[in-house]
Amino acid sequence: MRFVLAIVAFVLAAVMIVFGIAQRTVFLEPSTSSLSASTSGSSAYTVIDSSALSASPGNQTIRVSGSESTFLAYGRTADVTAWIGGDAHAVVSLDDKTQKLVVTEVEADVVAPENSSPAEGAALPEVNPVTNPAGSDLWLQEFEGASSLTKNLNLPEGISIIVASDGTAAAPSEVTMTWAADNSTPWAGPLLVGGAALLLIGLVMYILALLHLRRSRRPRRNVPRGPRLPYLPRVPLPKALKAGDITGSGRPNTRSMIAVVPMLLISGLVLSGCSADLWPAAPPAKTAGASETPMPSPTPESTDGASDATEVPPAAATVPQIERIVTKIATLAADADASMNAETIATRFTGTALEQRLKNYTMRGVDPAIAAPAAIGKPPLSVTLPQQSESWPRVVMTVIQQEDKTIPPTTLILRQETPRADYLVEYAISLEAGAQVPHVAPAAIGAPAIAPDNKLLLLPPNQVAAAYADVLLQGEASPSWPLFQTEGDEFLASFVKSRSDHIAQLAVTATLAxxxxxxxxRTVALATNDSGAIVAVNVNETEIATVVNGEAVVNFNDAGSKALSGVTSSAKGIQKVLSDQLLFYVPAVGSTDKITLLGSTQGLISASELP
Known part of the structure; x- marks a missing residue:
């Protein structure tokens, strides 16, 4: 019986080990799955749709080729579509029925501008003058290569890829996507281990059976005596049995071990290469930061599970996007400020921020001793508040803490007019000492833009500039004085002191107005968590000194005014204009709080002699 059990154990062990090895060899599924598509090569852009990227689960390895230079970037599907606009392009998507990639060629959509009647033969104005997608502020990440480019990404639904060459030449025509397939064999490990265990058990049973058989063939001793029998003739005693007599050979009993030992060795070698793919395991828990691919954070769902009446638009940009944009702006501004290059600074600044810098360049061109504008710091960003928007223009507010802690933080208001335009600095405002930025929504959610005439605030945003200008001019006599937090307002105190000093200096020779x-x-307003708003406005201060004594002269009292006007003194009078970039917190209507100045930046924009 022991031999039978041993044989059964050997047979089962052999079956289990063979089947376990087969799972990792002949029955092993492919480790990857791939899909390919070829475009006609006539369009400058190719869009790989989100449906194609999610054809299989897991990371996507994207390979594009077929052109001299290759550009690949990914972003929100809506942003990619907006950037393409009406230009001709190819779309690579997934056919739900065949589960194959299909290519759709989209022709250019040429639409004449509204209310325009060009003369016969005249060319229509160029709607999208920017053709090269490289460097666009819309992309979450971008890559460039030579004739081919391969990238391993982890892109979720709602993300698409744009592929191009240089925006003019045809885009790469060959697209291949590969996904890592799950070819793990969770039962291979248990089969191999179980087979080895059965093999060992069978070996032990076989040895025990041999020992039992050997003991049963030996002479018996101490046999109980029975009744005395008559004597019989003597018969020769049999020889003692040897191990060789049992196996039928005179050699040691090693033949059975010859078959067992190799099986043990093979099992050991197989098991030595076991990995996690050979064992059953629970699904791995998702951990934050598992993928290095920068992704937009999803909009949080309602805690009670109810769907909102209106869908909240996504944030205009992600934190990595804004950090990359601010880094580009800081580098460009540093170079332009150092070389006083007006054309360069105009590519990243607009509005009041641009005007102040251009005037500074003019003044420094005359007098190099005049200080350059405050530098734009680089990330990390202490506060990031993008607008909730799927359309354009888009606005982003961010606060940059300078490396030198003695320099106040800078608040940038960035504006993007169209999908192909860059974000431009509209306001660059230094925060006041001790200014407390109100609580705002996380960057992943963003904040809605507040309409300039919104009456749900203590003061509509488009009236804040005029109201504060009146407070500066009239002080406590201004009707708007009770609306503003004037205590601790350093900018207001500085304005009052400067005006008093100038009046005292010119009281004899000139009158000051x-x-x-x-x-x-432009007025920019973004909502805060308490239904208030952060509002950026522009206020201009004009100082006019008119000579009252015909023999007297009035002098410009600062190097900037002399540089801009080209004169140092005048017998008629002088006029100069200061431009103020101001940042306020405006509480909601009904709040007990007051409008508070958060930051200011002042710059001279005009100086001239009176006619």
Missing amino acids: FETAAGEG
Whole structure:
């Protein structure tokens, strides 16, 4: 019986080990799956749709080739579509029925601008003058290569890829996507280990059976005596049995071990190469940061599971996007400020921020001793608040803490007019000492833009500049004085002191007139968590000194005014204009809080002699 059990154990062990090895060899599934597509090669852009990227689960390895230079970037599907606009392009998507990639060629959509009637033969104005997608602020990440480019990404739904050459030449025509397939064999390990265990058990049973058989063939001793029998003739005693007599050979019993030992060796070698793919395991828990691919954070769902009446638009940009944009702006501004290059600075600045820098370049061109504008710091960003928007223009507010802690943080208001335009600095405002930025939504959610005439705030955003200008000019006599937190307002205190000093200096030779008014800068307002708003505005201060004594002269009292006007003194009078970039917190209507100045940046924009 022991021999039978041993044989059964050997047979089962052999079956289990063979089947376990077969799972890792002949029955092993491919480790990857791939899909390919070829475009006609006539379009400058190819879009790989989100459906194609999610054809199989897991990371995507994208390979594009077929052109002299290769560009690949990914972003939100809506942003990629907006950047392409009406230009001709190819779309690579997944056919739901065949589960194959299909290519759709989209022709250019040429639409004449509204209310335009070009003369016969005249060319229509160029709608999308930017053709090269490289460097666009819309992309979450971009890559460039030579004739081919291969990247391993982990892109979720809602993300698409744009492929191009240089925006003019045809885009790469060959697209191949590969996914890592799950070819793990969770039962291979248990089969191999179980087979080895059965093999060992069978070996032990076989040895025990041999020992039992050997003991049963030996002479018996101490046999109980029975009744005395008559004597019989003597018969020769049999020889003692040897191990060789049992196996039928005179050699030691090693033949059975010859078959067992190799099986043990093979099992050991197989098991030595076991990995996690050979064993059953629970699904791995998702951990934050598992993928290095920068992704937009999803909009949090309602905690009660109810769907909102209106879908909240996504944030205009992600934190990595904004950090990359700010880094580009800081580098460009540093170079342009050092070389006083007006053309370069105009590619990343606009509005009041651009005007102040251009005037500074003019002044420094005359007098190099004049200080350059405050530098734009680089990330990390202490506060990031993008607008909730799927359309354009888009606005982003961010606060940069300078490396030198003695320099106040800088608040940038960035604006993107169209999908192919870069984000431009509209306001660059230094925060006041001790200014507390109100609580705002996380960057992944963003904040809605507040309409300029919104009446749900203590003061509509488009009235803040004029109201504060009146406070500067009239002080406590201004009707708007009770609306503003004037205690601790360093900018207001500095304005009052400067005006008093100038009046004292020119009291004998000239009369001074001061004017304050809302500037031409655009009003920007983003909502805060308490239903208030952060509002950026522009206020202009005008100082006019008119000579009262015909023999007297009035002098410009600062190097900047002399540089801009080209004169140092005048017998008629002088006029100069200061532009103020101001950042306020405006509480909601009904709040007990007051409008608080958060930051300011001032720059001279005009100086001239009176006619």
